[in-house]
Amino acid sequence: MQVDYTPTRENMANRNWFRNAKFGLFVHWGIYSVLGDGEWVMEQQRIDKQTYEKVASFFNPTEFDPKEWVRLIKDAGMKYITITTRHHDGFSMFHTKQSDWNIVDKTPYKKDIIKMIADECHKEGIKIFFYYSLVDWYHEDYYPRGATGHYSGRNNNGDWNKYIEFMKAQLTELLTNYGEIAGVWFDGLWDKKDADWKIGEIYELIHKLQPQCMIGNNHHHAPIEGEDFQMFEKDLPGQNKSGFSKDVQVSKLPLETCETINNSWGFNLRDKNYKSVKTIVNYLVRAAGNDANFLLNVGPMPNGKIQKEFADTLRRVGKWLQKYGETIYGVGKGPIEPRSWGVSTQKGNKIYIHILAPEDEILFVPLLKGNIRKINLYESNKPLDYIRNELGILIKLDKDDFNHTDTIVVIETKE
Known part of the structure; x- marks a missing residue:
């Protein structure tokens, strides 16, 4: 952990903004969208890395329009976006120099979508958070293996310290080349609970590069030193309906709850369990009543579009907020x-x-x-x-x- 962490004045100001923002868009998007079976498809269908590499050659989101995305975020009454810079398949949606396993080097699209969406967000006053997976089913140095990723066909050897340095280098890129970042949303510590993640060094690096940048970690435990907000996956603070939050104490840090707009995080062709406007508004209101933000997830299609069912619902939620937002934005419990x-x-x-x-x-x-x-x-x-x-x-x-x-x-x- 980051020992004796004292948040900077910029960090505290960002925390205050975050507490008042109340509503954000979560985006799970990667090459897995091509297969239309969610973001865990590599693991769940036991696809080895050599086979999975072919998926990248089909990812060509020519209809991706960052202006359209940001316009939708604003129409929905959302104040920020949290987007996957990479997920558990290890594929980077940004132009990293640490590996060619990224959107520019391995797909026919050859553009850095993280750069595109970050630039548009900065232009339009929408804050951006970067989701970053600590788990990696692709990287050879993610070794010893964790609880997942045993079907990827990797060699049974690797250098864990090299993997840690790889992550630090990628995080340095993300916090150097993409403007001001509101926060980093980590996920995956649960895959290797007892590993030496050097988490204190990673947190210290982030706060050194961008002091205002908030750190949250979806480890399903109480926050540890160096973290700036606490998130709850598919649960309101203090609840454990999902099974992820057993015995997790609600901290005094800014809080956030995340949920899907259907039943899937990544694009799932067969998932038509669309949540109604009423259900989403109720979740948003209950989150605010628990002094938490509501981060609502969509999984864009492989062509880069957010499907019409999602967009229509988000705009209708936005119309509700236009009328009743005074009771949600900037409020406390x-x-x-x-x-x-x-x-x-x-x-x-x-x-x-x-x-x-x-x-x-x-x-x-x-x-x-x-x-x-x-x-x-x-x-x-x-x-x-x-x-x-x-x-x-x-x-x-x-x-x-x-x-x-x-x-x-x-x-x-x-x-």
């Missing part, structure tokens, strides 16, 4: 703990109660500090009747007051 029916958020003297699954026409709110100025529906500004006693507040709602997606009650206190 409200005074009411998350409940089965919903959550609360707060900004200044306004408390927003999000009723996502109404249980009754009477809403009980535990005792709040401060005198109440008014209580009303956010959407119509309709005043609501309420009674306050020593236990809390009883707010009367009518059936007609409920919104199908999210009924928002605003409690405004006197400052």
Whole structure:
């Protein structure tokens, strides 16, 4: 771990921005999209590296348009993007000099898409995070082998220290050649839990190259020294429905939860389990009510397009945020703990109660500090009747007051 880590002023400012951003786009994209069976296809179909190399020759995303992607991010109301610079297959989506196993040297496309999307994000004020896999099913020096990657046909030898130096060199490229990077999103420490990852040296390198750059690591444990935000895979903070977050304590670092727009991270031709706008909005709202960001993933097609079903849904979520974004962006966790029916958020003297699954026409709110100025529906500004006693507040709602997606009650206190 990075010993005695003290975040810089730039890093703390970036953390503050991150806490307020609330919504980002996760992108899993690589040569695996050609096979249309998710990002783990090399492992799951037991494809050896010599065979898998052929996949790169079919990856030619001529319809990739970074302007279109960034426009969609903005339309969706998202403030940042986290994109895979490389996944577990070890293939780099940027022009690395550390190996020819990259998009410029091995595909007919021959362009650095990470450079293209980073440039467009910088131009349009969208912050960019780089997903970087610590696991590598391709590299010979990823040895001894971890829990995965046993079917890749690699030699049973290698130099682990060389692999660590390889990663440091790649991370140096990413943090030197692509402008300001908001953060690095690591994944894969779970593949070799007991290995000497030199993680402290890696974190120190990143913070030295770009002090504002936030580091998060999807290791499914409490954050370690040197990390700047904590992420939860397919779970809200404090939950463990996915099985990834068992006994993981929620830290005081900025928080983020990630989820897929269907059931797949990488492009899956057969996956039509599209989440509805309501489901996505509810997840976003519950994340905000847990003081976390929501990172929603799409897996672009091999031609470089984000499929229409995803794009249409994202734009509709964006329209919801245009109307209700005040209750999401820049808010903190409200005074009411998350409940089965919903959550609360707060900004200044306004408390927003999000009723996502109404249980009754009477809403009980535990005792709040401060005198109440008014209580009303956010959407119509309709005043609501309420009674306050020593236990809390009883707010009367009518059936007609409920919104199908999210009924928002605003409690405004006197400052």
